[in-house]
Amino acid sequence: MVDDDLLVRRVDGVRWTVTPSFFSSPGFDAVSRLGDDWRPHAVDRRAERRQRFSSVFRADGAVVFLKHYLPRSFYERIKYLLRPSRASTEWRNARRLESLGVRVPAPLARGERRGPGGWRRSLLVTEALPAAPTLLEWSRRPRDVDDVRCLRRALARGIARMHRHGLMHRDLHGNNVLVDESSGSPVPCLLDFHEMIRLPRPIERLCIGDLARLNGFVEASRWQRLRFLREYLDERGVERGRLRDWMVAVDDATRALWDHYENKGRDYRRYE
Numbered sequence: 001m002v003d004d005d006l007l008v009r010r011v012d013g014v015r016w017t018v019t020p021s022f023f024s025s026p027g028f029d030a031v032s033r034l035g036d037d038w039r040p041h042a043v044d045r046r047a048e049r050r051q052r053f054s055s056v057f058r059a060d061g062a063v064v065f066l067k068h069y070l071p072r073s074f075y076e077r078i079k080y081l082l083r084p085s086r087a088s089t090e091w092r093n094a095r096r097l098e099s100l101g102v103r104v105p106a107p108l109a110r111g112e113r114r115g116p117g118g119w120r121r122s123l124l125v126t127e128a129l130p131a132a133p134t135l136l137e138w139s140r141r142p143r144d145v146d147d148v149r150c151l152r153r154a155l156a157r158g159i160a161r162m163h164r165h166g167l168m169h170r171d172l173h174g175n176n177v178l179v180d181e182s183s184g185s186p187v188p189c190l191l192d193f194h195e196m197i198r199l200p201r202p203i204e205r206l207c208i209g210d211l212a213r214l215n216g217f218v219e220a221s222r223w224q225r226l227r228f229l230r231e232y233l234d235e236r237g238v239e240r241g242r243l244r245d246w247m248v249a250v251d252d253a254t255r256a257l258w259d260h261y262e263n264k265g266r267d268y269r270r271y272e
Contacts, residue, residue: 018109027062087122093193136174155188160235166199174218212253
C-alpha cells in the first residue's frame, strides 16, 4: 500500500487526505463544502445512537458514497485523541484490502475536523455502487447457476485472502457485501471495515466468526455452503481433510449467533 500518490489538504478546518483524481473533480469541491451540521437523516433511533450516517451523495454531476461519523460520547472523543478516527480506520483497511486484490469500493478521500476534545467529526468518501444489490438481496432472487458459482468462488477467495494476511472483518454479513454486476459477471465487493483488526497471523476462532456471520445471514443451500467453505480452505492452503472440522465449527458458531439474536428478541434475518 503506497501513500505517495495521496494529497493532503486543509479546507475550512477539515484535514483531507484525497486521491489526485478525486481532488481535481467537482465532487471533492462539493463534499469539502459540507457544513459541520451536515448529516443524512437517521432512519431509526439505533442509527442515531451509533452516530454513523451513510448516503449516496450527488452533487455537480458526481456520485460518491459518503460516510459521516460523529463521536458517540465525550469518552470517545478522549479515546480518539490517541487513536485514529473510525473514518481513518476504515480508509486504511479499505486501501489495504485493495492492495491485496480484494474488491472494495475504491476509497477516494477522508476528512477530519479535530478540536481540544478530540475529533469532532470524520468523513469517508468512496466509490458509489447505487445499483448493486447486497449479497442478502442477491441470494434471494433466482440466479443462473454459472453466476452463483462465479460469485461463490470469488467471494470465498477474497475472504480467504483477507484472512491469510491477518485481517479479520468482524462484521461480515449479507448486508456488508455488495454484488457488482456492471461488468456482466457478478463480483463481490466487501464493505464496512471500521471494526476490522489486523493480526500478525490468522486466528482460527476469528476466521470462523467471520464465516459464521456470512453463513447465518445469507440464504444458501447446504451444498452451496459446503462448496464455499471448500473453496475458501483451498485458497487458504488448509488441508481438505479438515473440511469437516471447519464445517462443524462454522455451524456451531452460526447457531450461537442465532441464539444470541433470538435471546435479544431480534430477528437475525435483519442483522446489520
